[in-house]
Amino acid sequence: MNDKNFFLENYNDIVEKINSIKQNALKRKVNYREEQLNRPISFWTKKERLRDKIGKEFTIILRSKGCSWALSKYGGCSMCGYYLDATTKNVSTSQLISQFDYAFNDKINEIKQDSYNYILKIFNSGSFLDENEIPKEARNYIYEKISMVEKIKEVVIESRLEYITSEKLREIREIFNKKYLEIAIGLESVDDYIRNNFINKGVLFKDFKSALNKCKELDIGVKVYLLFKPLFLNEQAAIDDCSYSIKTLIDLGVNSISINPTNIQKGTLAEHLWFQNRYRPPWYYSLFKCIKKSVSQEDLKSIRLLSDPSGAGTKRGIHNCLKKECEISAKERLRNFVLSQNLNELEQKEYECVCKKKYQLQKNYI
Ligand code: SF4
Ligand SMILES: [Zn+2]
Structure with a gap:
């Protein structure tokens, strides 16, 4: 079986699965x-x-x-x-x-x-x-x-x-x-394979680049949403994917990047896999690692890096071990970084939690 056939076979499977989950969820919709x-x-x-x-x-x-x-x-x-x-x-x-x-x-x-x-x-x-x-x-x-x-x-x-x-x-x-204008685009990843096979976005990177140019010609800014830890990626792969995406987008001259850690929404394939313990939303440790390795303070003079995760600190959103102090400490550091755009905020002393060890042992498998 060559790569193309493999890609298409899996692609049809994912679309079929998404549609069948949706049909079920829609039956309960009021x-x-x-x-x-x-x-x-x-x-x-x-x-x-x-x-x-x-x-x-x-x-x-x-x-x-x-x-x-x-x-x-x-x-x-x-x-x-x-x-x-x-x-x-x-x-x-x-x-x-x-x-x-x-x-x-x-x-x-x-x-x-x-x-x-x-x-x-x-x-x-x-x-x-x-x-x-x-x-x-x-x-x-x-x-x-x-x-x-x-x-x-x-x-x-x-x-x-x-x-x-x-x-x-x-x-x-x-x-x-x-007024300053921005068009926000859900690109999710600069990798066409991840975006279209794992996220089912139906969007090509070359088309994004052409939209970016149209905006630039009219002096309109572009904000890109990146999905942090799409389905089927483990923590380390999520860091690598998002980091590569951030660096590529900085080089292309986008104006803002908003990192959206995957959260488990009702009636989705993500929820289906999460119920089966086949997907876990990302750890805060991964997100911080990714931001620190992808941007410099110099980059942040020309690009705004945002992240306001839905469901943060709960089991359906980005979280560490769900212990209150651990979640609050991570949430505050992220919030302070976003508001100030100062990377030192991510270096602030974190709550020292035993879960970090567990995360380090597991990050290549979950
Ligand atoms: S399905 Fe949802 S995430 Fe995908 S393009 Fe539509 S609104 Fe955006
Ligand atoms: Zn913890």
Whole structure:
């Protein structure tokens, strides 16, 4: 059997498995009531690293029809359970606008009166630039409203590569002529094999590079999400994959990298393997090791390295031994590093826990 056949055979298996897990999970999904379609999934403000100093984020997660990749016959990514948040029915433009307004009106006074500057992150558990998820009219309404808020200095939207066109980028660039813009792209790894066979992302690195160039031409920044420890990698392999990805992206001149340690979301292949003890979310020790070996303080003058792990310190998220002191110590060191972008924060004395020995013995096997 040659490599190509081996790759295809396994690829079909993974898609079939993802789809069968999804079909089961969808049977238990409750449909949203009409009034829920006029409210976002969630929104919040909290401290965040802006480009040059500490500020705050205002994040809004809109409830949309769902990610087109997850709705396609390819089933979506192996760790992603966002499809359970989506409506799977169409959400009208006016409902999307009501969702945005609900969050915006709730927070706008707080933002205007705050001494911090803000970064607005607007997400929809899919692609903001996908016409089927967020129609142009809704996008433009949102852009116009944000553009009028002085305190919001940076804006980030997320999109899969296939929806990033020069035309759509130009639209945003024109409206936000005074704000710093970033398009966040879930590349997960620079390795095509890992990304497409283990994560089932359906994205090629060469297409990422072409989207990056389109953004650069219009002076729009690019933020890349890297998945830390995709399924089927052990701790050491995860460190190597993520470290190589970070170095490659720095050389390419991306503006921000956000490392997302895999967390176990409901209704995913990740959850299926985790239930069978065939996958463990990463250890904090691995993440720190990876960051320290991949970036220098000099690199951090031109790139922002972020990580705000979901489910951190719990068995479904990145964790060490789950002992309270051990988790809190790791969580704080990561948070302080992200806010300050100072690598010394990762060198701060850690809580000396017996689990480190266990980790070192196991990191090539789990
Ligand atoms: S990770 Fe992103 S691209 Fe993949 S299925 Fe989820 S929302 Fe879609
Ligand atoms: Zn511990």
